[in-house]
Amino acid sequence: MDPAPAQLPKSPTGIDGLDEITGGGLPTGRPTLVCGDAGCGKTLLAMEFLVRGATQFDEPGVFMAFEETTQELTRNVASLGFDLDDLVERRQLALDFVYIERSEIEETGEFDLEGLFVRLGYAIDTIGAKRVVLDTIESLFSGLPNPLILRAELRRLFRWLKDKGVTAIITGERGAGLLTRQGLEEYVSDCVILLDHRVENLISTRRLRVVKYRGSTHGTNEYPFLIDEHGLSVLPVTSLGLEHTASEERVSTGIPRLDAMLSGAGFYRGSSILVSGTAGTGKSSVAGHFAEAACRRGERVLYFAFEESPSQIQRNLRSVGIDLAPWVRQGLLEFKANRPTFTGLETHLATMHKTIHTFGPRIVILDPLNSFISATNEIEVKSMLMRLIDFLKLNQITGFFTSLTMGGSALDRTDAGISSLSDTWLLLFAVETGGERTRALSILKSRGMEHSNQNREFLITSHGVQLRDVYLGPGGVLTGSARLAREAEDTAERLARQQEIDLRRRELERQRALMDAQVAAIRAEFEAREAETLALIEREQGREAQLARERVEMAWSRKADAAPTVAEDPS
Amino acid sequence: MPTMKPPDSDATTDQAAAPPPSPPAFVLRLYVAGATPKSVRAIANLKRICKEHLQGNYSLEVIDLYQRPQLAKGEQIIAVPTLIKALPLPLHRMIGTLSDTERVLVGLDLQGKTK
Numbered sequence: 001m002d003p004a005p006a007q008l009p010k011s012p013t014g015i016d017g018l019d020e021i022t023g024g025g026l027p028t029g030r031p032t033l034v035c036g037d038a039g040c041g042k043t044l045l046a047m048e049f050l051v052r053g054a055t056q057f058d059e060p061g062v063f064m065a066f067e068e069t070t071q072e073l074t075r076n077v078a079s080l081g082f083d084l085d086d087l088v089e090r091r092q093l094a095l096d097f098v099y100i101e102r103s104e105i106e107e108t109g110e111f112d113l114e115g116l117f118v119r120l121g122y123a124i125d126t127i128g129a130k131r132v133v134l135d136t137i138e139s140l141f142s143g144l145p146n147p148l149i150l151r152a153e154l155r156r157l158f159r160w161l162k163d164k165g166v167t168a169i170i171t172g173e174r175g176a177g178l179l180t181r182q183g184l185e186e187y188v189s190d191c192v193i194l195l196d197h198r199v200e201n202l203i204s205t206r207r208l209r210v211v212k213y214r215g216s217t218h219g220t221n222e223y224p225f226l227i228d229e230h231g232l233s234v235l236p237v238t239s240l241g242l243e244h245t246a247s248e249e250r251v252s253t254g255i256p257r258l259d260a261m262l263s264g265a266g267f268y269r270g271s272s273i274l275v276s277g278t279a280g281t282g283k284s285s286v287a288g289h290f291a292e293a294a295c296r297r298g299e300r301v302l303y304f305a306f307e308e309s310p311s312q313i314q315r316n317l318r319s320v321g322i323d324l325a326p327w328v329r330q331g332l333l334e335f336k337a338n339r340p341t342f343t344g345l346e347t348h349l350a351t352m353h354k355t356i357h358t359f360g361p362r363i364v365i366l367d368p369l370n371s372f373i374s375a376t377n378e379i380e381v382k383s384m385l386m387r388l389i390d391f392l393k394l395n396q397i398t399g400f401f402t403s404l405t406m407g408g409s410a411l412d413r414t415d416a417g418i419s420s421l422s423d424t425w426l427l428l429f430a431v432e433t434g435g436e437r438t439r440a441l442s443i444l445k446s447r448g449m450e451h452s453n454q455n456r457e458f459l460i461t462s463h464g465v466q467l468r469d470v471y472l473g474p475g476g477v478l479t480g481s482a483r484l485a486r487e488a489e490d491t492a493e494r495l496a497r498q499q500e501i502d503l504r505r506r507e508l509e510r511q512r513a514l515m516d517a518q519v520a521a522i523r524a525e526f527e528a529r530e531a532e533t534l535a536l537i538e539r540e541q542g543r544e545a546q547l548a549r550e551r552v553e554m555a556w557s558r559k560a561d562a563a564p565t566v567a568e569d570p571s
Numbered sequence: 572m573p574t575m576k577p578p579d580s581d582a583t584t585d586q587a588a589a590p591p592p593s594p595p596a597f598v599l600r601l602y603v604a605g606a607t608p609k610s611v612r613a614i615a616n617l618k619r620i621c622k623e624h625l626q627g628n629y630s631l632e633v634i635d636l637y638q639r640p641q642l643a644k645g646e647q648i649i650a651v652p653t654l655i656k657a658l659p660l661p662l663h664r665m666i667g668t669l670s671d672t673e674r675v676l677v678g679l680d681l682q683g684k685t686k
Contacts, residue, residue, distance in 0.1 A: 099647045104661075106678035108654075109613070109668030114604035115636060115648035122640035144650060144666070 008215045011059070011131070011167040014052025015045065016354075017234030021210055021219040026191055031158050031168040033188040035179045036195030041206060041227055042171040043068070044077065045195065046133040048231045049169055051082045053131045054092035059167075061131035062094045062123045066139035070095040080231045094123045100143030107145040113153040117160060124166060132161060132168040138182050151182075158187050179211070190214045196222070205344035208234050226350040233354055244393040246270070246448070251363075251398055254293030255286070257467035258426075261443060261452035267424055268448065269362075270396040272389045274369075274419060276403040277428030281439050282458060283402040284308075285465050286426070287365050288317040288324065290400055294363045295327035302361035303335045304352060306371045310335035313367075321463035334359055340372045345384050348372070353391060364392055369401045382421075389421050423447040428458060431479045438480035441467060457483060597621075597629035597679070598658040602643075604636045604651045609668050613652035616669035624681055654678070 010024035019025050026032045026049070034042050050061035065073055073095065074084040087093035096119065124132065137157075140150055161168045170188050172180030179185045185192055192211040197204060208225045210218040225234040250265035259266045267273055273290075275283045291301045305313055313335065314324050327333040336355055340348070356364060366388075372381050385401075392399040401422070419425055424446040430437045439458040443451045456467040457479045468483075478486050601617055603610035614633060621629055636643050636651065646655065654665040656679055665678040676682040 096644055098649060100649060104664050106663065106665045106674050107667050107671075108665045108674045108678065109616070109670035110609060111650040111652065111667040112609065113650055115602065115643050115651045115653060118604055118636040118640045118651075119643035119648065122643065140649070 010216070011053070012057060013049045014056045015048055015232050015234060016357075017223065017225070018045075018208070018232070021208075021223060021234060022191075022213060023216055023218060026167055026169070027213070027216070028167050029162065029165045030190040031161050031170050031188045032191040032193065033170050033172060033180070033184055034193045034195065035172040035174055035185070037174050037197060040195040040197040041225070041232065042173075042195055043073075043135050044080065044227055045193075045232055046135050046169045046171055047073070047077050047082065048080070050093060050131055050133055051077075051084075051087065051231075054087055059130035060092045060094075060127045061133065062096065062120065062127070062129045062166075063133045063135065064096045064098060064120060064123070065135050066098045066100070066143075067136055069097045069099075073097075079229065080227075081229060082231075091127045094127050094129065096120075096123055098139075100139065102143050105144065111146075111149065113140075113150070113157065116153075117157065121164070124164060130166060132164075132166045133171070134168065135171045136173060137170055138172050138180060138184065141182055147182075154184070155187050185212075191216075195225075205347050224344075224347060224350045226347065226354065228354070233350065244270070244390070244396075247396060252293045252297075253286070254289030254291075255465050255467065257456065258286075258441075261454075261456065261467075262424070262446055263450040265449075267398060267446075269398055270393055271423035271447070272392065272399040272401065272421060273424045273426070274401050274403060274422035275426045275428060276405050276419075278405050278430055281428035281430055282460050282465060283404070283428060284313065284367055285317065285320055285322070285460055286428070287367055287400055287402055288313075288320070288322040289465055291333060291363070291365060292322050292324060292327070295324075295330075295332045298332070299362040300331075300360060301327070301333045301363045301365065302356060302359050303333065303365045303367065305335060305337040305367055306340050307368060309337050319462070320460050320465070334361075345372060345381065349384050349388060352388065356391075356395070356397065361397060363398045363400060365400045365402075367402045369403045371404075386421055419444075433479065434482045436480050438483075440479055595628055595630040596659060597625055597656065599629055599631045600646070600655045600657060601631065601633045602636055602646065602648050602651055602653045602655070603633065606635075610635075610652055612668040612670065613654070616672075616675070617654060620669065620672060620675055620679075624676065624679070656680075 009028040010022065010026060011028045012019050012025035013022075034045055036042055047063065050063055053059040053061050063073070068076070070084075077084060084093060084095065088095060098116070098119075120132070123129065137154065140154075141147055144150060158170075170184060172182070172184045174194075175181035175183075179192065179194065189212070191213045194209045194211050196207045196209070198207065199205075206225050206227070207222040209222045210220065223234050225232055247269040249269040250267065251269050252259050252266040253262065275286050277283050287303075291303060294301045303310075303313070308316070310328075314328070317324055324333055328335070336352075338348070338351075342348075343351070352364075369385065370381075372384070389399055425444040427442050427444050429440055429442075431440050432438075439460070440455050441458040442455045443453070454469070456469065459466045459468060599617070599621075601613065603613060617631070621631065634642060636648065642648070646653075650666040652666070652668060654669060654675075656663045656665070659680070661680075663678045663680070665675055669675050673682065
């Protein structure tokens, strides 16, 4: 719905959501018909249009009431925080109650409604009004005779309003088979908005639909709307489309091993996460971890609870070591608990939308999602969730939903087919082996990231959720005591292997020692022989030298005597 | 039908009993918007009726809303011409050109409703 350059000028209503549906507001300088049954909020919508026009867009307005006196009107909208007296005093608003009492009026001939024109024109001119509301002009038909004249005059009135260039809202009560009792839609054909107040399964929901908007595109669906202490708010959630940007940022799940399974970093910021599982598999505990981790990072978390009260949730999470109370006190975490049957789906959506808007969380938790289904049918739930998820994504809010899988149905089947709407889907399931129930977790899908395809055993301990490896035996996954037994077996085996290795190592040591000893013995023997031989050689050499010396001595002495002969003797 | 019956209904007797017949018994205001044919007809019709039925015992003010638009809100004027019978009470409004004399007389409490 991007405004084309040639589009007709629009006057913003300032009403939450309505401007988005109409692509900018009501047609400027033209009348718009707002119709619906009694009590559907026509007058409030019209009044808010004027009040916001005066306070936010500097466009004074005239409210011409045919059904309520100005005092009644002032009192009725005071509950929405509108101070009409103040606006009137500041000449931002003019109120005119048109009193017509049929019994006091006698028709005596041809007449016209010029009096109304003069009156309205005077009010418009005195405050320089840009906006006009006529609520409900059809009262003229019950108050004045001669419908033929009235019809002609109304036709003239709407043309006159256009000539005046005021943006007008005409309200009309819904008639049988017609949008309004007197077929006003015939005259006011530029923009028609239909309000509706329906009760289905004892639950009432207000809805708004733009029936017609000449010269402009508009959202064509029925949109739920709320009336609360801040006025009207319409939810154009279906009109969001798929235009949100995908974040690369990751947020931790609060469970380290789960982060590891999701390629080490956790969920994507702004993605939608579904945790489904049968009763008692720990969905809320996972939600609790996620909430706590977010609060630790200083992010705001909004927790919608549909089956437990906030204090019950906190007590239960405390028992697994997750204490949320400090975060609630700090205002980082807020609980909103409501029974699904308390209001209609649309109203739930509207309330959530509003709460999210005012609280501004980074993370929204819905626990559990499918409790809505008991209240109404699946298609509506799906469309509601789709709109909620789109809204969250557009605002880069991470959505965390738990979903209870009914016993007996397939584990990977979710109610209302919400799985296709979620980016990451964690499945929690119970494994029954060896006479006990244990829990397990696996990641069915996680768009845009590598993730572990292994099942993990899921333990809920007094200090939080822990994930452990599971054993895949011939009979399937092993968890609980079967896993413990298997672990013990493993340990024994490992021990035995270790012992064997030690044994071998010692044997080798021993052989090495033996070998070393033998080598040493041989060496010793060799050395002994070597020493002996050397000694012999030395001795021989010594004797040789001695002989040589003696011979010399003998020769020397023979010069005088016969010394050399003596020397020759012993050889 | 303009059958000129003498005023016989309770309205006349009531009215005769309630206020003392001092200054003008009938206070009338006629609101018109400009000098349109309708306005002209209404004024002419009213003058005729007053002359025939009120014997001068009335005061009449003709107000042009174009001149004094601020009066429309206070007097709760929607249709024009509107004739307001302010006195005697109860207040009555007659809209239109006052061509239907019988109805005007009913509005002035000079004649009971025929049906």
